[in-house]
Amino acid sequence: MSNQLSCPQCKGEADISKKNIFRPFCSERCKLIDLGEWANEEKVIQRPIHSEDFSED
Numbered sequence: 001m002s003n004q005l006s007c008p009q010c011k012g013e014a015d016i017s018k019k020n021i022f023r024p025f026c027s028e029r030c031k032l033i034d035l036g037e038w039a040n041e042e043k044v045i046q047r048p049i050h051s052e053d054f055s056e057d
Helices: 028-039
Strands: 004-006 013-015
Antiparallel strands (some): 004 013
């Protein structure tokens, strides 16, 4: 299994191992940009969350 994924913010490579304290982001910068987007309500959950959303099939 690879420890690399695409950073959800900049789409660059992000290390998802435990040694990356910013995971799933590649850096603190990307993590803070994402947090700011949520705080400014640029990102929102579009519908109510139901318990079924968390079940694994």
